[in-house]
Amino acid sequence: MLELVIFSTLNGVLYGMLLFLLASGLTLIFSMMGVLNFAHASFYMLGAYFGFQISQWLDFWVALFVAPVCVGLVGAAVERWGLRTVHKWGHVPELLFTFGLAFVIEEMVQMIWGKLPVDYRVPKLLDFPAFELFGTTYPAFRMFMLLISVAIFLVLLLVLTRSRIGLIIQAALTHPNMVAMLGHNVPKVFMMVFGFGSGLAGLAGVIAGPALVTQPSMAHVLGPILFVVVVFGGLGSLSGAFIASLMIGLIQTFAIAINYSIGDLLTSVGMARPVQGMLSDLWQVTVAQVGPVVPYLMLVLILIFRPTGLMGTRES
Amino acid sequence: MSHGYRTGLTALALGLGVSALALPAMAQVKIAFIDPLSGAMAPIGEHGVKHFQYMIDKINAAGGVNGQKMELLTYDNKLSPQETVIAAQKAIDAGARVLTLGNGSGAAAAMIDFVNKHNDRNPGKEVVYLNYAAVDPAFTNDKCSYWHFRWDAHSDIKMQALTSYIKTQPGIKKVYLINQDYSFGQAVRKAANEMLKAKRPDIQIVGDELHPLAKITDFAPYIAKIKASGADTVITGNWGSDIALLLKASADAGLQVNYYTYYAGGAGGPTSVKQTGLKDKVFQITEGIANINTKENFAWEEDFRKKHQNHGWWYPRVRNEMDMLAKAMNEAKSNDPKVFVEKLRGMKYKNIYGKDTYMRAEDHQFFQDIYISALTPMTGDMKFDEENTGWGWKMTATIPMAETDVPTSCKMAKPS
Structure with a gap:
């Protein structure tokens, strides 16, 4: 049992940190510009594909630095020549713009790299078991992913709380008009934040690509869960996004490990398990099977009971 | 709707x-x-x-x-x-x-x-x-x-063949079932439960998992669960990415169990098996393999592989x-x-x-005859490997056609 708990925790934290890399950028963009960026997960996919391509041409370690920068530049360009142009028509066109962009990126990826998953391998240097516990090994690459995401989290925290640019961003989160009045170039801040957020998503893609699967549907798989993280954590709240990411990562991983169903619960308190009738199947469904739905249930509940999210301060 | x-x-x-x-x-x-x-x-x-x-x-x-x-x-x-x-x-x-x-x-x-x-x-x-x-x-x-x-x-025929083989393997004591959550995966799970109970009542089924079809990119949590269950054998009907990634996660965790599979031969499977070093431990049940030594079969396989990069x-x-x-x-x-x-x-x-x-x-x-084969490093009588790993399918057992003859409940309506 202990080994299951330890490995589920490791896997859950890893998945959570990966979500956080994506969610941190998304939540900043969301709260600053008031726009849910539907294409955010597509930048994650772009990161994975850029990473794959660069590691084919040169090396994984080059890709680790270059690919996120490339994705960041694409993101900044999208903001500068796409979103900013659409911005004057209001939020709904912006939303539709990012929605369409997600499809365009997916189609382009399919055109360039094909519909099949690409063979994006773990670099040789990290292709060994990091440690062994209870006879189970844990791959070094996963430890590397974990370290990178923790490092990024710390850097992000320092930049946002200790630097001048962080102050401006934080101010722009809550009082965008006031910041503009003070003479700061808010559109430029927007562009930088958008580019930086996309770059973070790209970085997540570069490191997740070899461990998971690099394929055109990878944005689709992660997209919806990101919105859950952002809304659950609270708009614009980095610490909220952090907590929500870890929670969802752990819940999803631990749910898989739990085999109990409602029926088992009933039997354990001495009630009979319903075996007949239209809904009899419902009692047999285990937590493991409903695991994927749990985050969305959390989303619905938090919207009902605490619309600002865990750590959020404003609704919009 | x-x-x-x-x-x-x-x-x-x-x-x-x-x-x-x-x-x-x-x-x-x-x-x-x-x-x-x-x-x-x-x-x-x-x-x-x-x-x-x-x-x-x-x-x-x-x-x-x-x-x-x-x-x-x-x-x-x-x-x-x-x-x-x-x-x-x-x-x-x-x-x-x-x-x-x-x-x-x-x-x-x-x-x-x-x-x-x-x-x-x-x-x-x-x-x-x-x-x-x-x-x-x-x-x-x-x-x-x-x-x-x-x-x-069909799934019941394969499971029939597989359990007949498992019957001859007293080393198997704890079985973990992991399958895709749709009609096929459920059919595998049901047949495995019933047939194991009938043929090997001493076998303990320590896990019976269903997971979403073609949605999972990381099987590590499932592997941790299999490991914790103490299973010595996994039976799975998983196919496509679901078997390749299951074996990949298994390789990452160094999980040493027998895998009795329907489709371990698919893309990515053999590579992961070799990576884990699961020699003679991953079995597949199929209607044929590349290494069945007939002149016609070898010529066929050779020609196809020449045209398709050794696939x-x-x-x-x-x-x-x-x-x-x-x-x-x-x-x-x-x-x-x-x-x-x-x-x-x-x-x-x-x-x-x-x-x-x-x-x-x-x-x-x-x-037709059904074959159980194991993935193993190439030996003298084997001609073809899989995914350029140097490992190929080696015949383990043949289940003759007569023994695969499961009855049917079909009442076919012939159109007029």
Whole structure:
């Protein structure tokens, strides 16, 4: 049992940190510009594909630095020549713009790299078991992913709380008009934040690509869960996004490990398990099977009971 | 919703049917291949296309069918039942009257339903569905159809063979079942539970997992659970990315158990097996393997691999299917499904290993010897490896056709 708990925790934290890399950028963009960026997960996919391509041409370690920068530049360009142009028509066109962009990126990826998953391998240097516990090994690459995401989290925290640019961003989160009045170039801040957020998503893609699967549907798989993280954590709240990411990562991983169903619960308190009738199947469904739905249930509940999210301060 | 959708489709079908009447007769016999060609399962579908194209080239080189050439049309159904129906309609509109689909029993069920309805509504323009891989037992039992033929052994036949083998392996004590959560995975799980209980009541089933189909990119949490359960053997019907990634996660965790699988031979599987060093521990149950030593089989495998970057001939059943189709068409002297279907029913056929096989007329299920093989480093008598790993499939056991003969509940309605 202990080994299951330890490995589920490791896997859950890893998945959570990966979500956080994506969610941190998304939540900043969301709260600053008031726009849910539907294409955010597509930048994650772009990161994975850029990473794959660069590691084919040169090396994984080059890709680790270059690919996120490339994705960041694409993101900044999208903001500068796409979103900013659409911005004057209001939020709904912006939303539709990012929605369409997600499809365009997916189609382009399919055109360039094909519909099949690409063979994006773990670099040789990290292709060994990091440690062994209870006879189970844990791959070094996963430890590397974990370290990178923790490092990024710390850097992000320092930049946002200790630097001048962080102050401006934080101010722009809550009082965008006031910041503009003070003479700061808010559109430029927007562009930088958008580019930086996309770059973070790209970085997540570069490191997740070899461990998971690099394929055109990878944005689709992660997209919806990101919105859950952002809304659950609270708009614009980095610490909220952090907590929500870890929670969802752990819940999803631990749910898989739990085999109990409602029926088992009933039997354990001495009630009979319903075996007949239209809904009899419902009692047999285990937590493991409903695991994927749990985050969305959390989303619905938090919207009902605490619309600002865990750590959020404003609704919009 | 689904009712309105079907009505809409029928209206569409009728409309297009009328316009198709005006077209001149096509000179070619069109075979429509419908399978996932995008998404996680695309590598499986793509390799299937290569099999069918190879077979069609062979048949055409040998003179085609009744003086006509065969032509392959391919459609991507994205593994979805809805898209399957749309693709099938497109294929029929393009002139195809032979449809083939393998992957995903959900898609296959939709296809059977569609073909039944289409044929009821369009007498004289019947189409036939040749199933090369969807193995939900229902298709040749309570859902059996006159217009459906299946060449792969269905899930219960495979499990029957597998458990017969497990019976001879006293080392197996704790079994973990992990399967995809849809009709096929559930069929595997049910058969495994029942047959193990009957044949090896001492075996403890320590896990019985269902996970979403083709959605999981990281099986590490499942592997942790298998490890914690203390299982010595995993039985899985997983296919495509679900088996490759399961084995990959297993490799990452260094999990040393026996894997009894239906489809470990698919893309990515052998690579992961070698990486874990699971020598003689990963088994697959199939209708044939590359290393069965007959002259014809070796020549076939060699030629196919030469044309496809050393990717193996995964599906001996595609050869059976297409060969028998051509034979039925030529014997019936007609490429019209309504006519040649009668020849397929009960057809006897000698496969590439020189063994007798037949298509049971009662339920349109194909019967043949079934093989259990293990992935192991190449030895002297093995000729072909998988995915350039230096490991290949080595024969472990043969289950003769007579022992695979499971009864059917099919009451086939022959159309008038």
